Amino acid sequence: MTDLGTHSKFKLANVSRRNLLKGVAATGGLVLVAQFPAATGALADYPTGATAMPNGVVSNPKVFVSIGSDGTVTIVAARAEMGNGAARTALPMMLADELEADWAKVRVVQSPGDERTYGNQDTDGSRSVRHWIQPMRHCGAAARLMLETAAANQWKVPVGEVTAELHEVTHKPSGRKLGYGQLAAAAGGLAVPAADQVRLKDAAAFRYIGKGTIGIVDLHDITTGKAIYGQDVRLPGMKFAVIARPPVVGGRVQSVDTSAALKVPGVERIVTLQPTPAPYKFGPLGGVAVIAQNTWAAIKGREALKIAWDNGANASHDSRAYRTQLEEAVRRPGKIERNVGDADKALASAARVITAEYYAPHIHHATMEPPAAAARMNHGKWEIWAPVQSPGQARDDIAAALGVAPAEVTLQPTLLGGGFGRKSKCDFAIEAAFLSRELGGTPVKVVWTREDDVRHGFYHTVTAERFEAGLDAGNKVIAWRHRSAAPSILSTFAPDPKHPFDIELGMGWVDTPFDIPNIRAESGEAQSHVRIGWFRSVNNVAHAWSIQSFVAEIAHQLGKDPKDFLLELIGPARTVDPRKQVTTPWWNYGEPFETYPIETGRLRNVVEIAAREAGWGKQLPRGQGLGIAAHRSFVTYVATVVHVVVGDKGRITIPRVDTAIDCGYCVHPERVRSQMEGAAVMGLTLAKHGSITLRNGAIEQSNFNDYQLARIDESPVEVRTHIVPHPLSVPPSGVGEPGVPPFAPALCNAIFAATGKRIRQLPIGDQLA
Amino acid sequence: MANLRVNGQERSYDGDASMPLLWYLRDELGLTGTKFGCGAALCGNCTVHVDGTAVRSCVTPMSAVAGKAVVTIEGLSAKGDHPVQVAWRELGVPQCGYCQTGQIMQAAAFLAGKPGPTDAEITQAMAGNLCRCGCYQRIHAAVRAAARGA
Numbered sequence: 063m064t065d066l067g068t069h070s071k072f073k074l075a076n077v078s079r080r081n082l083l084k085g086v087a088a089t090g091g092l093v094l095v096a097q098f099p100a101a102t103g104a105l106a107d108y109p110t111g112a113t114a115m116p117n118g119v120v121s122n123p124k125v126f127v128s129i130g131s132d133g134t135v136t137i138v139a140a141r142a143e144m145g146n147g148a149a150r151t152a153l154p155m156m157l158a159d160e161l162e163a164d165w166a167k168v169r170v171v172q173s174p175g176d177e178r179t180y181g182n183q184d185t186d187g188s189r190s191v192r193h194w195i196q197p198m199r200h201c202g203a204a205a206r207l208m209l210e211t212a213a214a215n216q217w218k219v220p221v222g223e224v225t226a227e228l229h230e231v232t233h234k235p236s237g238r239k240l241g242y243g244q245l246a247a248a249a250g251g252l253a254v255p256a257a258d259q260v261r262l263k264d265a266a267a268f269r270y271i272g273k274g275t276i277g278i279v280d281l282h283d284i285t286t287g288k289a290i291y292g293q294d295v296r297l298p299g300m301k302f303a304v305i306a307r308p309p310v311v312g313g314r315v316q317s318v319d320t321s322a323a324l325k326v327p328g329v330e331r332i333v334t335l336q337p338t339p340a341p342y343k344f345g346p347l348g349g350v351a352v353i354a355q356n357t358w359a360a361i362k363g364r365e366a367l368k369i370a371w372d373n374g375a376n377a378s379h380d381s382r383a384y385r386t387q388l389e390e391a392v393r394r395p396g397k398i399e400r401n402v403g404d405a406d407k408a409l410a411s412a413a414r415v416i417t418a419e420y421y422a423p424h425i426h427h428a429t430m431e432p433p434a435a436a437a438r439m440n441h442g443k444w445e446i447w448a449p450v451q452s453p454g455q456a457r458d459d460i461a462a463a464l465g466v467a468p469a470e471v472t473l474q475p476t477l478l479g480g481g482f483g484r485k486s487k488c489d490f491a492i493e494a495a496f497l498s499r500e501l502g503g504t505p506v507k508v509v510w511t512r513e514d515d516v517r518h519g520f521y522h523t524v525t526a527e528r529f530e531a532g533l534d535a536g537n538k539v540i541a542w543r544h545r546s547a548a549p550s551i552l553s554t555f556a557p558d559p560k561h562p563f564d565i566e567l568g569m570g571w572v573d574t575p576f577d578i579p580n581i582r583a584e585s586g587e588a589q590s591h592v593r594i595g596w597f598r599s600v601n602n603v604a605h606a607w608s609i610q611s612f613v614a615e616i617a618h619q620l621g622k623d624p625k626d627f628l629l630e631l632i633g634p635a636r637t638v639d640p641r642k643q644v645t646t647p648w649w650n651y652g653e654p655f656e657t658y659p660i661e662t663g664r665l666r667n668v669v670e671i672a673a674r675e676a677g678w679g680k681q682l683p684r685g686q687g688l689g690i691a692a693h694r695s696f697v698t699y700v701a702t703v704v705h706v707v708v709g710d711k712g713r714i715t716i717p718r719v720d721t722a723i724d725c726g727y728c729v730h731p732e733r734v735r736s737q738m739e740g741a742a743v744m745g746l747t748l749a750k751h752g753s754i755t756l757r758n759g760a761i762e763q764s765n766f767n768d769y770q771l772a773r774i775d776e777s778p779v780e781v782r783t784h785i786v787p788h789p790l791s792v793p794p795s796g797v798g799e800p801g802v803p804p805f806a807p808a809l810c811n812a813i814f815a816a817t818g819k820r821i822r823q824l825p826i827g828d829q830l831a
Numbered sequence: 832m833a834n835l836r837v838n839g840q841e842r843s844y845d846g847d848a849s850m851p852l853l854w855y856l857r858d859e860l861g862l863t864g865t866k867f868g869c870g871a872a873l874c875g876n877c878t879v880h881v882d883g884t885a886v887r888s889c890v891t892p893m894s895a896v897a898g899k900a901v902v903t904i905e906g907l908s909a910k911g912d913h914p915v916q917v918a919w920r921e922l923g924v925p926q927c928g929y930c931q932t933g934q935i936m937q938a939a940a941f942l943a944g945k946p947g948p949t950d951a952e953i954t955q956a957m958a959g960n961l962c963r964c965g966c967y968q969r970i971h972a973a974v975r976a977a978a979r980g981a
Binding site: 143144145146147277278280281282284285286287288289290291293294296302327328356357358359361362428429430431432477478479480481482509511512732736737739740741742743744765766767771772773774775777778779780781 | 846847850851854857858859861862863864865866867868869870871873874876903904905911916919920923925926927928929930931932935954955957958959960961962963964965966967968969970971
């Protein structure tokens with residue numbers, strides 16, 4: 063049904079709006095998209111950060127839902143689906159619930175990138191459900207009212223006498239019924255009701271929201287191989303390209319000998335691409351592209367290239383020397399980021415000072431699907447298919463790179479084979495557009511190999527963390543100084559600030575909610591030499607790991623139970639407000655403090671639940687231990703207890719993990735569980751294996767042999783997820799990311815309990831051998 | 832010229848004999864259910880059956896499949912109702928889904944040769960297949976469920 067791809071294998075479940083309209087016309091009459099009023103987020107019972115996002119939210123049902131004369135309800139998924147089930151399942155499910163739609167008759171279509179129409183599409187920051195529950199519910203409820211009104215008009219009865227229920231509208235006094243398909247055309251002709259006319263359902267009437275009974279929309283396609291990811295896009299006449307990129311960021315091609323590569327059967331053309339100058343943003347790295355009749359020929363052709371590189375200003379960067387720089391930076395006073403009381407004075411007069419340093423290297427997303435994108439020109443306009451987390455922004459970035467207006471570019475997101483922040487960066491899609499332009503608009507797919515993915519990423523920052531805790535004579539912590547040095551994500555987008563910016567500071571650092579009278583956070587200088595990007599949970603990963611490890615270290619020094627001591631530091635249930643304590647305006651995950659404050663009672667609660675469910679305090683055999691950690695991130699509270707068994711040669715096995723999560727009202731408990739299960743595995747990978755290192759400016763790792771991911775035989779046997787129940791009046795918060803940060807410190811604390819060995823640098827690697 | 836059977840259909844191939852089966856399936860035949868993950872037999876995303884055995888198609892050259900029967904996820908069952916596929920859906924295994932076809936093909940070949948596996952045997956059989964979303968707990972449970980239902 064799409065004219066964007068007519069190849070027989072190219073059956074995207076995604077259709078463009080243009081084609082959706084065609085589909086609408088073909089089935090005769092539906093509620094869809096006659097016009098697009100620029101309605102931005104008018105309707106909200108409580109404020110969220112959604113309206114402050116670029117292009118905000120859209121609450122217009124005519125944008126998101128249509129109903130065919132056969133009763134099929136089509137719901138537009140405008141955000142990217144990368145596996146947490148929010149974009150293509152939870153959001154449409156919320157709309158369908160308010161619509162009183164029968165889920166079996168719901169079809170989900172993927173929108174193109176177009177934020178002017180759909181509102182913000184940046185699928186990132188664990189924001190989809192918390193920003194879109196209100197607009198999605200409103201769209202569903204408004205469409206339900208339109209159906210009811212259409213029925214009431216037809217029966218000439220007051221709309222108050224009719225009720226929509228499970229795909230039909232009933233006039234109870236007379237017993238008359240009309241199906242949604244029968245009402246679609248008339249409903250589609252009505253104006254969208256005013257916000258104050260729309261009635262949302264009571265939570266007690268929810269069919270799908272909060273139940274966890276709806277499987278992900280793509281489940282059947284995924285299990286039968288029909289699901290289409292970026293790597294799978296096929297277009298008629300499409301060429302295949304791989305690119306040899308500069309091994310050092312900021313490098314460029316000095317000279318290239320293409321003669322051998324051009325002799326490889328199937329290789330058709332070789333194109334040199336210019337690098338993006340710093341700051342790189344999402345611009346391609348440049349290099350030499352080999353364009354061929356199939357992927358294998360392109361790979362073989364690339365192997366035959368002889369390239370001399372100018373490695374540029376980062377050519378001497380070395381991870382070992384850089385680590386020393388970071389560690390030195392945190393041993394001297396830094397830029398003050400948060401100040402409570404007088405930590406210097408309190409530390410100077412403390413009865414005892416406990417100090418520890420931690421180090422965590424760069425890590426990489428390593429999505430199972432390496433980046434890939436396809437591009438072509440069709441009837442004078444650019445068409446791009448790519449697995450991108452931010453389809454609207456990717457479209458604008460591609461248009462800017464091509465030097466055309468966004469209206470000249472259609473960006474159709476595919477499913478994402480993992481995202482984790484890597485696919486927020488659309489460099490690979492810009493590469494595809496550039497290569498198609500070189501070929502005069504011919505369809506071309508850029509395939510990244512695993513080596514390309516590992517070596518040309520946007521890496522999670524490397525960090526040194528140093529702590530000093532001052533104790534009074536009664537062993538109470540009276541002072542806390544935490545210094546951190548880590549190259550900033552901002553260096554990828556602007557001249558290198560060499561210090562963290564508000565988002566990095568807010569990620570579990572200057573918001574540390576401890577009940578300590580004197581707190582100081584200082585950042586050390588750190589210059590970037592690679593493209594730094596965000597990785598699932600971002601700076602929370604190292605902040606939570608180091609803070610929660612240090613808490614357990616103090617507990618040990620004082621002979622206190624780690625869980626009891628963690629609760630002692632968190633202190634009594636209260637609201638913590640860092641806004642007057644920080645030197646850079648505090649960032650609360652983009653959310654208003656009034657809706658999403660820091661509530662230590664909720665943090666305490668998840669600690670107590672995880673501990674209780676894990677049987678905290680139970681006797682374990684030698685070589686086994688429990689560890690606990692808790693962290694608030696993405697306005698959600700999570701505590702994790704890891705049970706570890708450390709065997710011969712330091713081999714780690716994890717029989718059980720207990721994770722307690724308070725994510726406000728839980729919209730889809732089953733997918734929350736799956737996120738917590740997955741977060742434990744991702745946490746294990748970064749704790750045990752993850753390390754990207756550079757020598758002479760180039761990444762040393764290449765594939766899963768030297769950048770290992772946790773496998774099934776080392777992963778937790780059982781992750782138990784304990785969801786704190788809340789009514790709908792407690793706004794939903796993030797889920798995709800908050801499960802990751804507590805895992806590594808809980809594991810390291812468990813290892814300490816089992817062996818007495820304290821892990822102060824990641825990855826754990828062979829430190830236990 | 833090599834002849835082979837793919838999902839029951841006779842095929843002939845006269846291209847580069849060193850080309851991995853993966854790219855033949857994906858680029859030449861359009862069978863994109865078999866996924867590219869590493870190109871080095873490290874992740875198992877590209878797993879298919881060759882004469883009933885699970886192999887990593889990314890390192891299996893076309894020369895090695897001459898005269899062989901290849902089954903991909905598209906040919907595992909006519910209606911997508913192989914017991915492993917059914918178990919995968921009942922337990923809601925996938926997150927992003929990208930690695931799942933390789934996981935399913937690995938599990939299907941394993942169970943065909945080992946109808947009543949122990950938990951440890953399931954873990955061992957699936958240890959070559961990576962999942963970055965971390966669906967392992969459910970993968971294990973689904974293999975066990977499929978073994979019971981098979």
